[in-house]
Amino acid sequence: MFLVRLAIRNLTRNKKRTLLVALIVAFGIAFFVMFDSLVLGLERNYYNNVIDFESGHLQLVDDNYWTTQAELPLSDLIAIDDELQQSLAQVPELKSYAPQIRFSANINNGLDELPITAVGVDGDRKKDVFKLEEHLVAGELFSADQSGAVLGENLAQLMDFEIGDYLLLVFTTQEGAFNTLEVEIVGLVNTPNPQINEHQVYIPYHKASTALNLKNKATEVILRLENNNVIKAKEFIKDNIIAGADDYGVYTWRDSAQDIVAITEVHSIENRIISSLFLLIAAVGIINVIILAALERIKEIGMMKAMGMKEEGIIKVFMIEGLGIGLIGSLLGSLMGGVGVYWLSNFGIDLTGAIDSDFGLPVIERTYGVFNPSAFTLIITFSIVISLLASIFPAYWAACKSPIDALGGTN
């Protein structure tokens, strides 16, 4: 305890120097937890976007379609028969399901034409599976027996469409024949998902099926659960619905968001690298502080060694000082980071402008931070270990001085 007391008192000898190095540690910690909070917030928003507007919680698809779905093929489809629909209704914790036909089309306003993704979906089921209704900015969503199209507000503005206008979809059927479909625009949406706002047009399922000549086949079936417990539902579908159909597979929303998982992993690595740089600077600072302290106290070290203190005792004192700097930095960093995460969690930050940057994920709503206690634990532990490690070398250097050399000035 005496050595601890001595080390703590030693930290007060040059308060400004101690505080400066502790602040560098603190900045590293604060940066890490805030960045982590932001990445988790973005990740949560994006995953919500995927679930709410693209994949639901689960997708039932043909395995071949899954691998080629980016090309929006009209092959390897799912047959939507009564038996399948009855079975799907049995899925545990199911909120709703909706067969969906996604296909490539061009939208035409009589003057201009743009490539988009057209989605044929049951109007009534769509309300339960996707959260489009919450983001309706004009008109209404079509019901199962209605006709009409719903598209993103941005796309409508780009094509100069308004509610009540007719849009023309130009596409190729399953057989490769060109076809067109003229539909009245009944609703405009503005979702947090830029993909939906700029590139997607929803039309009734029966209209898409007929126009594409798919005969009760869908590109996928979207399943929305009451909660995010996808494992149980996935196992049920595997065991009871597609057990005999080798071509079919069931995929979770996380499977659909693989690209984003990779992006967020990159962000996590970036975060670790930047925070590590802060902590590296802090480590150099700590080494510097301990060396300066050892030089300033060289005669005291000599005196203590003359009195019989072993090298390990001297090393302990300096390491406790390094640890002390790490702990002060951790405390300050936790406070700074805690305030930052609180601010991010409550007030959020608009990263819409960063969508096209390396940082941006496709999310156009305010991003709110997520409080992640494990990030605090991880970075604080790391900082303390770094502080301890950084103090070992100078502590050892100081402790190994012979008492005569250390006392040299007194002779």
Added chain:
Amino acid sequence: MGLLKLEEVEKIYRQGEIEVAALGGVNLEVGKGEFTSIAGPSGSGKTTLLNMVGCLDKPTTGEVYLEGAGISSLDKDQLALLRRENLGFIFQGYNLIPVLTVYENVELALKLLKDRSNKDIKEQVMKIITAVGLGKMADRKPNELSGGQQQRVAIARALVKEPKIVLADEPTANLDSETSLDVLEVMVEMNQKLKTTFIFSTHDPLVMESARRVIKLKDGEIIADERG
């Protein structure tokens, strides 16, 4: 054999290719309770001799015996242990730890020793601080004390563990004559009261006068050993 014995102690330092003999074949015996001064001009080998006696350094040849046991074969940890248990040091520059109080500076010496209860430590520390006349200044920091008072703290720190020998390197060099006398008085008093052996280097005639034995060194050799 006395408390301390030096037998043909030689210390040679190397400076590049040049060898400098700081001590050349010193023979010396110091008994328990002696109050001995090692005198001589600068470069005469006083400090080197004290370093040998204080087990801070080993002789190039010869042997230092403490209570009959040679130190040459001891490693640095064993030497540290030996110093911890048997020797006290007083330095010219006091070498007090500025962030510790008078009490804590003295306490440090006892904290290095194992198996002492906090109650014993407190009693012992207060006793010695009182004995050197600083009983009411136990909570002060070194920067709140005069040079003489700081040296008294250093004396208390050296004596608190009741060592066999106290070694003092120019203990009054940084003090004015009045304070030097004051500090010397404390050392003499402690020597008489505790029967602790004192060996100190000096070139101050005032200090030499207080010593009952004066060993004079010149060019690393003893040229006189006078007992008063």
